[in-house]
Amino acid sequence: MKLVLRQLSYTYPGADKPSVSGADLSLAAGKIVLLTGPTGCGKSTLLRAAAGLAGRHGQGVLSGEILLCGTDPADMAPAERVRRLGFVAQEPQDQLVASTVGDELAFAMESARQDPQAIAARLPELLAQVGLEVELERATLALSGGQTQRLVCGAALAAGAQVLLLDEPLAQLDPLGAQTLMRRLREVADQGLAVLIVEHRLEATLPYVDRVVLMENGHIHSQGLTQGGALNAAQHHAALRMGLSVPGQTPSVFAQAQPVGDLVLDPGTLQHRYWGAENDALVPTSLVLHAGERVALLGPNGAGKSTLLGLLTGQLGPERPGVVGVPQDPDLCLFCSTVANEVAYGPVDQRMPDAERRTQLAMQALSVADLAHRAPHALSRGQRLRVAVAAALSCAPQVLVLDEPTSGQDHEQVEQMMHALREALKNGALVFATHDVDLALRHATRVMLLEHGSVVAQGSPAELAERLLAMKGGA
Amino acid sequence: MDPRTRLGLLMFAGIAGLCLESPLALGVLCMLSTAPMLAAGISAIWLRRGFAAAAAIVWGTCLSQGLFYAEQPRVPLFSLGPLTLWREGLIYGLAQSLRLLALSMAGLSMAVSTPPDRLLAALRALKVPSGLALMTSAALRFLPSVGQEILVVRRARAHRGRPVWKRTPWAWMMLEISLLRPVVARAWRRALTLAESLDARGFDPGAARSMRRPLKMNALDWVALGILGSTTAALATVRILHLLYVAEVIWWPSLRPVYAFVRVWL
Numbered sequence: 001m002k003l004v005l006r007q008l009s010y011t012y013p014g015a016d017k018p019s020v021s022g023a024d025l026s027l028a029a030g031k032i033v034l035l036t037g038p039t040g041c042g043k044s045t046l047l048r049a050a051a052g053l054a055g056r057h058g059q060g061v062l063s064g065e066i067l068l069c070g071t072d073p074a075d076m077a078p079a080e081r082v083r084r085l086g087f088v089a090q091e092p093q094d095q096l097v098a099s100t101v102g103d104e105l106a107f108a109m110e111s112a113r114q115d116p117q118a119i120a121a122r123l124p125e126l127l128a129q130v131g132l133e134v135e136l137e138r139a140t141l142a143l144s145g146g147q148t149q150r151l152v153c154g155a156a157l158a159a160g161a162q163v164l165l166l167d168e169p170l171a172q173l174d175p176l177g178a179q180t181l182m183r184r185l186r187e188v189a190d191q192g193l194a195v196l197i198v199e200h201r202l203e204a205t206l207p208y209v210d211r212v213v214l215m216e217n218g219h220i221h222s223q224g225l226t227q228g229g230a231l232n233a234a235q236h237h238a239a240l241r242m243g244l245s246v247p248g249q250t251p252s253v254f255a256q257a258q259p260v261g262d263l264v265l266d267p268g269t270l271q272h273r274y275w276g277a278e279n280d281a282l283v284p285t286s287l288v289l290h291a292g293e294r295v296a297l298l299g300p301n302g303a304g305k306s307t308l309l310g311l312l313t314g315q316l317g318p319e320r321p322g323v324v325g326v327p328q329d330p331d332l333c334l335f336c337s338t339v340a341n342e343v344a345y346g347p348v349d350q351r352m353p354d355a356e357r358r359t360q361l362a363m364q365a366l367s368v369a370d371l372a373h374r375a376p377h378a379l380s381r382g383q384r385l386r387v388a389v390a391a392a393l394s395c396a397p398q399v400l401v402l403d404e405p406t407s408g409q410d411h412e413q414v415e416q417m418m419h420a421l422r423e424a425l426k427n428g429a430l431v432f433a434t435h436d437v438d439l440a441l442r443h444a445t446r447v448m449l450l451e452h453g454s455v456v457a458q459g460s461p462a463e464l465a466e467r468l469l470a471m472k473g474g475a
Numbered sequence: 476m477d478p479r480t481r482l483g484l485l486m487f488a489g490i491a492g493l494c495l496e497s498p499l500a501l502g503v504l505c506m507l508s509t510a511p512m513l514a515a516g517i518s519a520i521w522l523r524r525g526f527a528a529a530a531a532i533v534w535g536t537c538l539s540q541g542l543f544y545a546e547q548p549r550v551p552l553f554s555l556g557p558l559t560l561w562r563e564g565l566i567y568g569l570a571q572s573l574r575l576l577a578l579s580m581a582g583l584s585m586a587v588s589t590p591p592d593r594l595l596a597a598l599r600a601l602k603v604p605s606g607l608a609l610m611t612s613a614a615l616r617f618l619p620s621v622g623q624e625i626l627v628v629r630r631a632r633a634h635r636g637r638p639v640w641k642r643t644p645w646a647w648m649m650l651e652i653s654l655l656r657p658v659v660a661r662a663w664r665r666a667l668t669l670a671e672s673l674d675a676r677g678f679d680p681g682a683a684r685s686m687r688r689p690l691k692m693n694a695l696d697w698v699a700l701g702i703l704g705s706t707t708a709a710l711a712t713v714r715i716l717h718l719l720y721v722a723e724v725i726w727w728p729s730l731r732p733v734y735a736f737v738r739v740w741l
Contacts, residue, residue, distance in 0.1 A: 053671045082677025094665045095672035099590030106687040111677030113685045275518035324634040332624055333631035335656045346635035377660040395635050
């Protein structure tokens with residue numbers, strides 16, 4: 001076994017119970033293991049503990065045994081450890097340590113004190129291994145989300161790691177990008193690499209993994225082999241009970257085009273070209289919104305979804321009164337000391353007569369009322385997103401704009417949020433960008449498909465069902 | 476250009492900024508410090524924002540120094556009730572603000588034109604303690620991201636609240652302070668992720684590393700360091716001589732042209 005965890009537990013400082021408790025897990029060469037479970041169940045903590053990071057960087061209590069290739073990684077020098085273990089955290093952009101692709105890939109090899117000539121020879125090999133077709137001198141900050149994800153995977157493997165641990169590597173990838181990365185991981189695993197991957201997106205991962213570990217409330221609930229690219233029966237039922245997005249749940253009846261309400265926003269022609277770019281990131285586009293509409297923007301990474309959202313919210317153009325946006329990173333719109341103050345900020349600052357009622361309704365709708373006195377930044381990512389959406393909703397926006405509302409959330413939480421928004425925005429409109437085709441099929445009244453900065457199709461989910469399902473399959 | 480040369484040039488700019496007092500000379504230094512940043516490529520929107528910020532700094536400093544200048548002699552330019560605008564105060568404020576801008580621009584030019592990993596390698600080659608070297612390069616690495624995030628936070632607040640000018644100055648100030656909270660929280664999370672990423676890539680501050688692209692000083696580096704180093708040394712020397720003369724410590728009649736040059740041009 002390449003990695004063995006025995007009775008591993010980790011308790012965060014100040015917590016009254018462990019986030020991970022008594023976890024037993026082993027990882028063999030050539031196998032991919034998927035670790036999944038509801039948001040906040042301890043998956044990422046277990047992964048960080050397995051990588052030795054919780055022990056070295058955290059101030060909590062770690063107990064149990066970790067054996068990496070038969071040795072406790074705590075006894076290894078960093079240069080030795082990097083030759084055995086690669087770790088990729090969430091947020092690939094924050095993990096970049098170098099300014100060019102070549103230097104990023106070389107960093108771990110330099111740490112392992114490999115010969116510069118050997119490093120130079122290995123770089124093209126690594127690019128091919130992770131399917132990254134860019135030149136070595138390309139700036140890391142100029143890469144797309146999918147390319148960055150593949151780059152950090154390559155950087156983690158660079159020094160010859162035998163075990164690779166990945167935390168939600170598909171979070172920012174479109175279906176095709178997710179499929180490509182998983183295929184690459186399968187290929188490197190088939191060459192002897194042991195891979196442990198934490199992920200919510202079961203549909204994208206299950207065809208490529210050998211075993212699934214389900215976690216719940218800090219404990220390992222069950223472990224089982226996949227059967228024909230699907231969960232076994234027992235795990236299938238357990239995953240459904242936990243509210244995970246289990247494959248096969250694609251709605252069979254899609255939303256039809258609905259009669260629209262009053263006009264809420266006509267922003268005119270939307271177009272943008274970034275500074276120094278040769279082409280428009282978004283060619284002239286129209287997006288007229290009516291009351292009750294829920295518009296989903298779908299398309300591959302770099303299609304122009306975020307640019308369109310940026311133009312709507314005023315990030316890339318004029319401010320539009322009545323439009324409230326929640327960025328992909330919800331942290332950036334949480335600036336009050338408590339959740340209650342955060343949600344009340346808009347109504348109170350705008351001196352709305354029913355500020356208190358609006359605040360309470362928004363907190364209840366997004367299920368954050370019980371967190372009212374907590375500090376927003378101390379919450380989990382999913383909770384922070386719900387607080388940010390509640391804070392936006394309490395301002396009674398005419399148009400609410402969400403960028404990737406599923407990121408870091410499990411299926412059940414996403415469903416709750418979208419149902420709450422549907423009720424709260426009957427007199428307004430919702431625009432959201434997502435890679436989750438099922439989400440669009442279930443909740444959008446209109447879908448806009450974007451590619452290379454232009455809208456290639458739009459209509460109700462029913463009208464675009466065939467095309468959407470093809471996208472979901474990574475076509 | 477080798478990052479060690481850039482560090483050297485940054486140091487020279489700092490020394491020159493301390494040696495100069497004339498607004499004209501400081502203005503020239505300011506332009507020279509800004510040139511590398513402009514050459515590195517900066518978008519029109521950031522150029523406009525930077526210019527607006529620079530103008531605000533100069534205007535604010537000149538006005539406050541012009542109104543509250545207390546040294547003698549001073550010449551009144553304009554009076555309105557108890558308020559008087561003093562000429563010497565304006566000139567002093569202009570010099571102070573240009574000095575601040577020149578040093579800030581030199582630092583920013585370094586930040587935008589030097590990859591953080593190359594800077595880290597240069598600092599380590601110059602025997603700067605590993606922890607300090609890493610903190611410096613990481614801070615530069617995230618500077619552009621923090622700038623972007625400040626804009627996102629301000630926009631998010633603007634979507635939800637009244638315009639900032641529709642409140643008292645105190646409330647405005649408190650609001651601005653509260654807007655730092657998400658930026659600091661985000662920076663903290665990012666720093667933790669980066670620290671873990673470095674650890675996971677086997678980075679050991681105390682250990683030697685091999686280098687894919689070793690640092691190399693070429694002829695241009697030595698020429699730049701030579702010219703700017705000797706210019707800075709000359710500036711510092713004449714400034715010290717002038718200070719000694721003003722303080723009545725040493726005065727050499729043969730240096731009268733030097734004293735005059737410093738007084739008029741520096």
